Each structure stands twice: as structure tokens, then as C-alpha cells.
Amino acid sequence: MAEYSYTLTELMAVTAARQIKNGEVVFAGTGLPMLGAMLAQRTHAPDCCIIFEAGTMASRLAHLPMSVGDPRVMRGAATAAGLSEVFTYVLQAGRVDVGFLSGAQIDRYGNINSTSIGADHRHPKVRFPGSGGSGDIACLAQRTAIIALHEKRRFPAKIDYLTSPGWLEGGDSRHEAGLTRGGPHVVVTTKAVMKFKPVSHEMYLESYHPGLTAQQVSDDTGFPLDTQDAIETPIPSQEELRILRDVVDPDRIFLK
Amino acid sequence: MSNKLIGLAEAAAMVPDGATISFGGFTTQRHPMAFIHELIRLRRRNLYLFGHSPGGDWDILIGAGCVKRVELAYEADEAFNTIGSRWRLAVERGQIEWEDYSNFAMVSRFTAGAMGIPFMPIRSLLGSDVLTKEVLTPEQRLADPRTASKKLEVMNSPFNTGEKVVLVPAIHTEFAVIHVQKASLNGVVRIEGQSFADVQQALCADTVIVTAEEIVDEDQLREEPERNLLPYFAVKHVCHVPYGSHPYAVFRYYDYDPRQLKIYHDGSDDDATFQQYLDKYVYGVKNHAEYLQVIGGEERLSGLKADPVYGYSPNLKRRRLD
Numbered sequence: 001m002a003e004y005s006y007t008l009t010e011l012m013a014v015t016a017a018r019q020i021k022n023g024e025v026v027f028a029g030t031g032l033p034m035l036g037a038m039l040a041q042r043t044h045a046p047d048c049c050i051i052f053e054a055g056t057m058a059s060r061l062a063h064l065p066m067s068v069g070d071p072r073v074m075r076g077a078a079t080a081a082g083l084s085e086v087f088t089y090v091l092q093a094g095r096v097d098v099g100f101l102s103g104a105q106i107d108r109y110g111n112i113n114s115t116s117i118g119a120d121h122r123h124p125k126v127r128f129p130g131s132g133g134s135g136d137i138a139c140l141a142q143r144t145a146i147i148a149l150h151e152k153r154r155f156p157a158k159i160d161y162l163t164s165p166g167w168l169e170g171g172d173s174r175h176e177a178g179l180t181r182g183g184p185h186v187v188v189t190t191k192a193v194m195k196f197k198p199v200s201h202e203m204y205l206e207s208y209h210p211g212l213t214a215q216q217v218s219d220d221t222g223f224p225l226d227t228q229d230a231i232e233t234p235i236p237s238q239e240e241l242r243i244l245r246d247v248v249d250p251d252r253i254f255l256k
Numbered sequence: 257m258s259n260k261l262i263g264l265a266e267a268a269a270m271v272p273d274g275a276t277i278s279f280g281g282f283t284t285q286r287h288p289m290a291f292i293h294e295l296i297r298l299r300r301r302n303l304y305l306f307g308h309s310p311g312g313d314w315d316i317l318i319g320a321g322c323v324k325r326v327e328l329a330y331e332a333d334e335a336f337n338t339i340g341s342r343w344r345l346a347v348e349r350g351q352i353e354w355e356d357y358s359n360f361a362m363v364s365r366f367t368a369g370a371m372g373i374p375f376m377p378i379r380s381l382l383g384s385d386v387l388t389k390e391v392l393t394p395e396q397r398l399a400d401p402r403t404a405s406k407k408l409e410v411m412n413s414p415f416n417t418g419e420k421v422v423l424v425p426a427i428h429t430e431f432a433v434i435h436v437q438k439a440s441l442n443g444v445v446r447i448e449g450q451s452f453a454d455v456q457q458a459l460c461a462d463t464v465i466v467t468a469e470e471i472v473d474e475d476q477l478r479e480e481p482e483r484n485l486l487p488y489f490a491v492k493h494v495c496h497v498p499y500g501s502h503p504y505a506v507f508r509y510y511d512y513d514p515r516q517l518k519i520y521h522d523g524s525d526d527d528a529t530f531q532q533y534l535d536k537y538v539y540g541v542k543n544h545a546e547y548l549q550v551i552g553g554e555e556r557l558s559g560l561k562a563d564p565v566y567g568y569s570p571n572l573k574r575r576r577l578d
Contacts (some may be wrong), residue, residue, distance in 0.1 A: 030334045054309075057451035063570060065332035069309070071507040071568040076447050082451040083282075083308060084367055087360040090377055115356060118348075121389050122478030127347040129339050132330035134307050136360035136380045165383035177383035178410075178420030183378060200435045251337070253575055 006236050008190055009256045011209060012147065012245055013039060014190045014236035016100070019145045024097035025049045025090070027137050030067055031254055032147045032188075033100030038064065038248045043240060051090060053133040055082045064253045087133070091140045094181060099141035101134050101184075105159040106148055108203045108223040110166025110196060112138065114161040121161055131163045138164035143185040150189035157224040167201035174201070182256030192217045192231055194225070200228070207233040257474065259441045260494045264544060267465050267495050268294035271431055275325070276402050276428070278366070278461065279313050280434030280454035281504065282522075283334050284512050287313035288467045290376040290544040296320040297538060305404065306427050307331075308362040308453055312520060314544045315340035318352060319530050320538070325353040325403070327427075329362050336517045341525035347465040355392050355407060357381075361424045368426035369460025374577070377421035381408070387422065387503035401430075432461035435501050437509060439466050440474035443491030444484050449507030449567065455515045464490055467497040469509050499557060501547055502519075510560040511569040515577055516551055 009032070018028055022045040037050045038061050050056045050069040057218030060076025069109060070170055074080060103112035114134055116124030144166075147156060166184045168174045175182055183201070185195040193206045203219040204226040208217045214227035234242075249255040268291055271277060281287035292313050295303075302324040305314060309330040319342030331340040346352040357365070364376040371487050380386045390407045397403050404425035413419040421529075434454045438446040445466055447454060458464045471494070477484055500506075503516035522527030541547045548557065561569050 018527070020541060042521060054285075054452055062566070063568075066336060066512075066574060067282075067284040067311075069450065069452070070333075070450060070504050071511065071562070072566075073286060074507060080450055081291075082455065083363045083453050084456060087363060091360070094425060102363055115354055115385070123350065124347060127339070130330045130356055130492040131386060133357040133359040135384055135386055139382060139384075140360075161372045161389070162383070162385040168383050178379075179382050180379075182418075217295045221408040243473040251568075251573075251575065 004238055004241070006241055007256050009254065010236055010241060011233065012188055013244055014188065014240045015193060015233065016041065016145065016147060016220070018096060019186055020045045020048050023047045025051060025095055026098045027091065027141055028052050028055065029100055029102070030065065032247040035244065035248055035254055036100070039240065039244055042243050051086060051096065053086050055081055055086055056080050057086070057090070058079040063161060064249055066253065079091060080151060087136060089137060094140070095143065096137070096141040097142045097143070100147060101138055101139035101144050101164055102147045103134065103164065103179070104128050104154065105186065106146060106155055107157070107159045109168060109170050109201055110146060110187065110203060111159055111162050111168065112166065113161045115161040115163045117160050119160070120226035134164045138166065139179055139182065141182050143182060146184055148189045150191035150217070150220055152220050152222050167196060170197070170201045171241065191220060206231040207231050209233045210235060225240070257441050260491060261441050262442050262495060264290060264294055264430050264467065264492050264495045264497055265284070267493050268298060269292065269339060270463070271295060271300060273300055275431055276306065276429040276430040276456045277433065278429050279304045279310065280432070280457060281310070281313060281501070282450070282452040283311040283332065285505045285507065286435050286501050287311065287504050288433045288500060289313060289466055289502060289504060290497045290547070291465070292317055293323060293432050293538050293544065293546040293547060296534065304553065306362070306429055308359045311340065312517070315342045318342045318346050319524065320534055323352060326403050327355045327357065327362070329357050330360040333521070337521040341521070343531065345525070346528065353392060353396065354464055355390065356369070356386055357424070358386060358439060363456065363540065365424050366456035366460050366462055367429045368410050369428050370456045373426060374425040375425050379421060381422050382420060405472065427460050429461045429467065432458045432462050433465045433467065435467045435497070435506070437468070438470050438472045438477065439468035440472060440477055441492050441494065442474060443490070443494055444474055444477045445486045445487040446477055446484055446492060447456060451485060457488060458486055463492045465493045465495065465502045466491050467495045469498055469500065469506060471496045497544060502548070502551065505568065508567040509564055510557065511572050513551070513556070514559055514572065514574045515556070519576060
């Protein structure tokens with residue numbers, strides 16, 4: 001038990017930030033990925049290049065954006081262009097090292113649904129916004145990190161609509177579908193951190209957040225989860241928390 | 257030099273019922289909102305919309321009953337409202353026809369249209385349900401030749417048969433409406449900040465209408481031609497519409513309006529309160545100038561003004577508004 005406190009959102013933001021290596025090209029979306037990318041830029045990865053699909057590259061964010069089309073993403077950017085330049089020359093060409101994704105449902109191979117709930121996609125029970133750039137990032141980034149709320153219904157055995165391809169049906173199926181690179185590397189949730197086995201590409205439990213057990217995480221997951229090597233999730237440092245609270249999100253836009 | 261300047265009402269009146277149209281901008285910035293409010297006041301019906309990541313511009317049009325069919329990747333205002341409520345309800349109630357793509361796919365479709373080629377190959381969508389599941393039926397597609405005859409096609413590269421690509425069909429619309437920072441009377445256009453896909457959207461439309469924050473001297477724009485990405489001869493009409501994107505942002509001019517967005521989003525998932533919003537802010541005003549008074553006039557707008565260094569309002573309250 002640490003002698004200082006932190007919230008779940010802070011733990012997730014710090015865990016997301018630690019997925020970014022210095023010098024990497026990062027494709028960030030709204031919310032926790034932006035918190036993580038801004039924190040990484042101010043801690044261990046000052047030379048990471050933050051890209052927003054609406055058209056900016058290498059932003060040095062001064063204020064948290066509320067969208068990737070927010071004028072705030074222009075701050076300190078090295079290049080401003082449009083979606084076509086970012087998707088074509090950067091993402092499709094293989095120049096994005098890590099992309100962040102989220103969604104309403106995630107299965108054991110890291111396939112994501114952000115389109116709709118219901119058996120018939122023409123008459124869905126619940127509609128979500130749609131792919132946006134997520135499906136493109138899932139197909140074309142060198143690796144992806146998934147951020148999600150951890151509830152059993154959000155991690156079902158089968159998702160209703162496959163918006164963003166993960167490891168598809170595991171094994172070589174992603175490659176066989178014509179996706180020549182990439183795939184999900186890590187899943188950071190409100191309860192745990194999960195990764196994928198090397199050959200089968202099945203999700204396993206890497207760590208459970210402090211205060212929880214591996215069994216609790218497994219119970220809240222809708223498919224079997226290998227928990228045998230799981231450890232406790234490393235906690236944020238005081239320095240990371242200070243930067244997150246005082247510099248990255250002093251107005252508490254996303255931090256709780 | 258031709259003068260393409262016309263009034264906003266006159267421009268909107270050119271769009272007939274059933275038109276195919278795309279609007280510039282991305283989720284929370286540079287949507288031609290004043291133009292969209294005019295379309296709603298005109299009670300246009302059966303519009304076909306094409307977009308990548310629209311936000312409240314589409315949501316209010318869909319909610320007002322102006323839209324028959326959309327082809328899109330995403331519809332929401334991101335952190336302001338993670339799903340457009342009127343879009344969600346229209347789908348769940350079976351009131352709208354749609355087809356799902358991704359942002360890259362939609363932008364590539366606009367690009368193909370702008371280039372005058374029938375399709376564009378991309379490496380995205382493989383392995384997804386966006387690739388394999390169609391929402392529009394073949395009958396729906398055939399009934400209107402303005403919708404592509406099929407959603408997409410997978411092919412092997414003719415140069416290396418091991419490589420799969422997805423062909424996405426070109427978009428061709430009757431209208432594109434984009435809201436920009438500066439334009440000259442004859443249609444030289446200056447977009448500042450992120451350009452989104454505005455240029456491609458404009459170049460695949462028959463009629464391009466530009467609404468601009470400022471009308472500036474053409475010679476001034478010609479001093480930096482590398483910053484004017486849209487050929488002026490592609491622009492048909494220019495309208496002078498200050499604060500034309502409110503409640504959304506325009507880089508270097510004004511920020512988004514969190515208060516107005518909250519009013520919209522708090523009420524948009526309920527039919528009655530959504531109707532009240534339309535009655536107060538759209539039907540209840542004659543034009544954009546009156547709308548700007550109803551939302552709070554100069555007092556509200558001055559608080560949104562962009563800081564010259566940042567290009568937005570760095571001290572804007574965005575979450576706790578009371």
C-alpha cells in the first residue's frame with residue numbers, strides 16, 4: 001500500500017503513458033489516450049510524436065483537447081494538414097508505432113465493437129458513433145493499446161459487430177485476412193492490464209489493479225482468462241501524479 | 257474578377273429536397289452551422305449526407321427530419337457527447353438509412369471523387385465487419401444511382417497477387433458546403449489549422465458553397481498561395497458569415513461554446529426538449545444574426561474569442577460551467 005493516494009483514472013492514465021516509448025510516433029484519441037500521451041511527453045518520452053487523425057503531427061499540447069478536431073491540437077504542432085495526409089502517408093505507410101483504441105465490446109482476441117449492439121446489424125438495439133479512425137488504426141498501426149471499462153458485458157465471448165480488427169480468431173488469422181502488420185499489444189482497463197499470448201494471441205492477465213485479485217478480474221470477464229502469472233499493477237509514482245494533476249489536467253477535464 | 261458573394265439564405269435555398277451534400281469540419285470544429293440552421297428553417301427533406309466524422313452538424317439535421325440517408329464513419333461530439341443522440345435514436349427507431357465506413361475509407365472515397373477516378377485502393381478494413389456487412393440493400397443502392405452500386409470490393413494487387421487491397425467507391429455530391437476562416441470575393445479560400453477533408457469534399461461536388469468568417473482582399477491571399485489549397489474556380493458561391501460555426505470552434509477566431517453544447521446535448525436525447533431547442537434556436541429566429549443574439553450576443557461570444565498566441569481561448573471553462 002502506497003502512502004499516497006491516487007484514483008483509478010490516474011492509474012489508468014499512467015499505465016497508458018508507460019506504453020509509449022521515447023521517440024515513438026503515437027496516434028492518440030480523445031480522453032485517456034490524450035492524458036497518457038501528454039504525460040509521457042512530460043516524463044519518460046519527451047520525444048514522442050503525438051499525431052491526431054484530424055490533421056496535426058507532433059503536437060506539443062498545452063491544454064487537453066476535448067476532441068481530435070479541437071483547435072488545441074494545433075499547439076506546438078510541427079505539421080498541420082488533413083485526414084488524408086495522416087491516414088495515407090503516416091498510418092497506411094506504416095509510420096505509426098502505437099495507436100490507442102477503445103470500444104463498447106472487446107473479445108478475447110482484442111477485436112473491438114464501436115458500432116452497435118444487437119444480433120441484426122441492420123436493426124441494432126443500441127447504436128454507437130461508429131468506427132471513426134479506430135478501424136484504420138487497428139488495421140495499420142505497428143501495435144495498438146486498448147483502453148476500456150472492465151465489465152463482464154464489455155468483455156463478452158462474442159462481440160456483436162467487429163469494427164476494429166484485433167487478432168481476429170487468433171493464431172495466424174489476422175495475417176491471413178491480409179493485415180500484414182500490427183495487432184493489439186495491451187489492454188488497460190479499470191480493473192487490470194491484459195496482454196496477448198505469442199502464438200495463439202489469446203488475451204491473458206498481466207496484472208490486476210491494487211485492491212483486486214486475479215480471480216475478481218477473471219470473474220468480471222466474459223471469456224476464460226489465464227491468470228497464472230498475474231502480478232499487481234505497478235502504481236503511479238508521485239512525480240507522475242504531480243505532472244498529471246498540475247500540468248496535464250489541472251482543470252480536471254478527464255481526471256477524476 | 258467575378259464576385260461570388262451571395263447571402264446565406266439565398267445560398268441555402270439552392271439546395272433542393274433530396275440533394276446529395278457534404279459539410280466541412282470535424283466533430284467540434286468548422287462545421288457550417290449557420291448554413292445548416294438555414295436548411296432546417298427551410299424544412300428541407302430527404303437529404304443524402306456523406307461525411308467522415310461529423311458531429312452536431314449532422315445530429316441536428318437528422319433530428320429535424322431533414323435526412324434520408326447517410327454514409328459515414330462516426331457521428332458524435334467526442335468528449336462533449338460520445339454519441340450523437342439524434343443519430344443514435346434515428347438508427348434505433350429505423351428512421352434513417354445508413355452505411356458504415358471508417359474515416360480513412362470515407363476520406364479515400366472523397367479523394368477518388370476529387371481525382372476523377374472511380375475508386376481508391378486502401379489497406380484498411382480487412383478482417384472487419386465494416387468490410388463484410390452491408391446495411392444498404394442492393395435494391396436500395398440500385399434505386400438511386402447517386403449511391404454507389406456496391407459498398408466496396410476486395411482485390412489482390414495485380415502486381416503482387418499476395419497483397420490484398422480494398423477498393424472503396426468514389427463519392428460525387430451535388431453540393432459541398434465548407435466553413436473557412438478567410439475567402440475573397442471570387443473564391444480564393446484560406447483554411448487555417450487542420451484542413452480535415454474539406455478540400456477533397458469540395459473537389460468532388462458540383463456546387464461548392466464557402467461560408468467565411470472574413471471576406472478579405474484577394475491580393476492579400478495571393479501573397480501566400482501555398483496556403484490556399486482549393487482552386488478558386490472550383491468555388492461557386494461565397495457567403496460572409498461571422499461566427500458561422502458556432503457552437504463549434506474556428507481556429508484563430510473563436511473556441512467552441514461549452515455552454516451551448518451542454519444545452520444541446522442535455523436535451524437532445526429527449527424528443528420534447530430537442531424540439532424546444534429547435535424552436536428556440538432555429539425556427540424561432542429569422543437568421544444567423546438573431547441566433548447570435550438568442551445565444552447570448554456579444555457577452556457570450558467575447559468569452560469565446562481566440563487568443564492570438566494559442567488560436568483558442570486558453571482559459572475557457574469547459575467542464576464545470578456554473
